[in-house]
Amino acid sequence: MTAIQVSNLSKRFGRTQALRDVSLSIGKGEMVALIGASGSGKSTLIRHLAGLEMGDGAASRIELFGRVAQSGGRLGPQAKELRGRVSVIFQQFNLVGRMSVLTNVLLGHLGKISRFRGTFALFNRTEKAAASAALERVGIAKTARQRASTLSGGQQQRAAIARTLVQRAEILIADEPIASLDPASARRVMDVLADVNARDGITVIVSLHQVEFARQYCPRTVAMRDGAVIWDGPSSALTNAFLGELYGASAGELVLADGAVPQPASATAPAHSPKQPVLEPA
Numbered sequence: 001m002t003a004i005q006v007s008n009l010s011k012r013f014g015r016t017q018a019l020r021d022v023s024l025s026i027g028k029g030e031m032v033a034l035i036g037a038s039g040s041g042k043s044t045l046i047r048h049l050a051g052l053e054m055g056d057g058a059a060s061r062i063e064l065f066g067r068v069a070q071s072g073g074r075l076g077p078q079a080k081e082l083r084g085r086v087s088v089i090f091q092q093f094n095l096v097g098r099m100s101v102l103t104n105v106l107l108g109h110l111g112k113i114s115r116f117r118g119t120f121a122l123f124n125r126t127e128k129a130a131a132s133a134a135l136e137r138v139g140i141a142k143t144a145r146q147r148a149s150t151l152s153g154g155q156q157q158r159a160a161i162a163r164t165l166v167q168r169a170e171i172l173i174a175d176e177p178i179a180s181l182d183p184a185s186a187r188r189v190m191d192v193l194a195d196v197n198a199r200d201g202i203t204v205i206v207s208l209h210q211v212e213f214a215r216q217y218c219p220r221t222v223a224m225r226d227g228a229v230i231w232d233g234p235s236s237a238l239t240n241a242f243l244g245e246l247y248g249a250s251a252g253e254l255v256l257a258d259g260a261v262p263q264p265a266s267a268t269a270p271a272h273s274p275k276q277p278v279l280e281p282a
């Protein structure tokens with residue numbers, strides 16, 4: 001079943017053509033990397049998928065689970081309900097810093113409980129148990145009572161993923177979730193994304209600057225340049241030479257900063273098996 005169908009999506013901001021006729025189909029349960037140099041349109045595409053922006057022109061269209069989320073610059077009739085099935089995680093500012101980690105995760109229940117209970121944060125025992133279990137899943141149960149502002153960057157991302165689990169979102173879109181993390185923390189976040197994809201069947205789209213992570217974790221990569229999709233295929237094909245062909249001088253932005261040279265996936269034992277994720281403790 002198709003989870004996301006993007007057709008002829010274009011978007012202009014002033015003189016910048018941020019998206020150019022993007023068409024893309026993502027199946028339910030896929031884990032897809034979105035790569036591209038700075039300014040290539042990744043965040044703009046993600047914001048459209050999240051229902052935060054409207055595409056330009058009559059042809060721009062996005063369907064989620066076969067239903068129209070937006071078409072021709074207008075929201076579809078079921079757009080609000082569809083939005084509840086999607087969770088978006090940004091590079092930062094995902095949590096309310098002054099609230100506890102547990103309360104932040106409990107916020108995933110909003111939209112499924114009454115406005116009164118939501119306003120006064122009146123969560124029942126079952127809902128609290130679900131939030132605690134989600135924190136356990138992402139390996140940060142010990143932080144439940146801490147203020148969210150005290151978490152490390154990687155822990156914050158994992159708490160946001162726990163909230164996605166509580167929300168029971170079916171699509172998780174993560175916009176550069178590991179951009180400001182050290183390699184070990186980045187791997188933990190990617191492990192958790194791979195785990196919710198493999199065990200919960202959540203469709204995951206993750207935008208990344210470092211192609212090495214795309215190769216290790218995502219079977220499929222969509223590559224963008226100047227607002228257009230310039231390549232869509234198996235991540236194992238993304239050798240440095242091929243990136244050089246796709247991006248020319250800006251290919252350097254997409255490989256590991258420490259100069260490590262990614263090898264084709266077929267040439268090395270996989271560093272990670274998405275089917276058997278290993279979650280390290282916090």
Ligand SMILES: Nc1ncnc2c1ncn2[C@@H]1O[C@H](COP(=O)(O)OP(=O)(O)OP(=O)(O)O)[C@@H](O)[C@H]1O
Pocket residue numbers: 013014016017018036037038039040041042043044045
């Ligand atoms: N709200 C906006 N107003 C004006 N220009 C915008 C707006 N949002 C995005 N743009 C422009 O659209 C282009 C695509 O930006 P976008 O943020 O989607 O790129 P990106 O690939 O996510 O980049 P990065 O990797 O740096 O986050 C850029 O030229 C950006 O300056």
